[in-house]
Amino acid sequence: MSEPVLEARDLLKDYVTRDAKLQRRTARAVDGVSFQIGEQETFGVVGESGCGKSTIGRVLLKLYEATGGEILLFGENVAPLSERRFRGHRRKLQMVFQDPQAAFDPMSSIRSSLREYAELRGLRRRAEQDALIERTVEEVGLPPELIDRKPSEVSGGQLQRLNVARCLLVEPKVLFLDEPTASLDVSIRGQIVNLLLDRQESDHLSYLLVSHDLRVVYAMAHRVAVMYLGQFVEVGTRDQVYERARHPYTRGLLDAADLDEPRRDSSSVRLAGEISDEVMALPGCRLMPRCPFAEESCESPQELLQVEEGHLVRCWKAVEQPGDMGLPVTLTKKGEAREEAGKMIVE
Ligand SMILES: Nc1ncnc2c1ncn2[C@@H]1O[C@H](COP(=O)(O)OP(=O)(O)OP(=O)(O)O)[C@@H](O)[C@H]1O
Ligand code: SF4
Ligand SMILES: [Mg+2]
Numbered sequence: 001m002s003e004p005v006l007e008a009r010d011l012l013k014d015y016v017t018r019d020a021k022l023q024r025r026t027a028r029a030v031d032g033v034s035f036q037i038g039e040q041e042t043f044g045v046v047g048e049s050g051c052g053k054s055t056i057g058r059v060l061l062k063l064y065e066a067t068g069g070e071i072l073l074f075g076e077n078v079a080p081l082s083e084r085r086f087r088g089h090r091r092k093l094q095m096v097f098q099d100p101q102a103a104f105d106p107m108s109s110i111r112s113s114l115r116e117y118a119e120l121r122g123l124r125r126r127a128e129q130d131a132l133i134e135r136t137v138e139e140v141g142l143p144p145e146l147i148d149r150k151p152s153e154v155s156g157g158q159l160q161r162l163n164v165a166r167c168l169l170v171e172p173k174v175l176f177l178d179e180p181t182a183s184l185d186v187s188i189r190g191q192i193v194n195l196l197l198d199r200q201e202s203d204h205l206s207y208l209l210v211s212h213d214l215r216v217v218y219a220m221a222h223r224v225a226v227m228y229l230g231q232f233v234e235v236g237t238r239d240q241v242y243e244r245a246r247h248p249y250t251r252g253l254l255d256a257a258d259l260d261e262p263r264r265d266s267s268s269v270r271l272a273g274e275i276s277d278e279v280m281a282l283p284g285c286r287l288m289p290r291c292p293f294a295e296e297s298c299e300s301p302q303e304l305l306q307v308e309e310g311h312l313v314r315c316w317k318a319v320e321q322p323g324d325m326g327l328p329v330t331l332t333k334k335g336e337a338r339e340e341a342g343k344m345i346v347e
Pocket of ligand 2: 292
């Protein structure tokens, strides 16, 4: 990978809240997360609700202050910068919300919401702003007349296209895509995915993509991280994670998603029970109460370990005793014989 456009190093984010008795409570939503995103690369983050996916993006965009760690934008650590000093960088990072309604003022025309972004681009004259807005709206596949409507007067799919246009107006380098298709009908999700893929290529954009939808992540991401209770538990290329998943949590997620494509190697894992953040106070593996392979050694702290180039797993057992978990004992290239769950398979 060329020099990373955006990098997170050991990112931490604590939320301080008050419980019913007004006692202060600190909850760690992001716990030591590190990754890099290269130019024109999509880094996907998947995981169940509440695991901390959106918090990562919000901290990277400095919508929330990081509790610890570094955020490098083109090599410069922007985490400690004040709001004023960060302003010069803000244009480079934009966010596509899950709910496109949230990006527009419901009382104003779409044109007037978009003007603010044309202004951020440095255009002062209205005629110049309008010309840029109309051109950008056409580029995302919409007739420019739409912009004189209010957000409630266009469809959800059109509004999400306008939301993408809104970001493009400021010529960003990185887009944080937080569930970009979740609020849309299944029939138009593919159109938004294709629009984002096209714009990535034409504008050399880098994407941080967060989604519950494993299909959307498969369609868009080059590399993928699987997140559980604030930590990455598996990181790899898209194919390493989808086709050679090693962590029981990843395998459980893929099974629950019931993807018929792509074909996966790992045998079925069912996760029992609910997510409980009580395990965060313990030093060992956070999946223990739900993992069918849990044993005493899992009570020790689990580091992300490399199982093949670029493929990291936070589970000692997946590395040391993969056969006991129904995994291939050795990773193989196509055409070689391998042992899987006790039987020899020749591809
Ligand atoms: N502003 C906030 N104040 C306090 N706690 C918060 C805040 N935002 C999020 N949290 C908590 O932090 C944890 C992570 O939340 P986050 O929204 O990042 O998860 P997520 O993975 O994006 O979930 P979802 O898939 O539902 O969008 C959750 O336990 C959530 O309740
Ligand atoms: S470390 Fe143990 S509990 Fe955690 S995922 Fe691996 S086998 Fe399961
Ligand atoms: Mg979220």
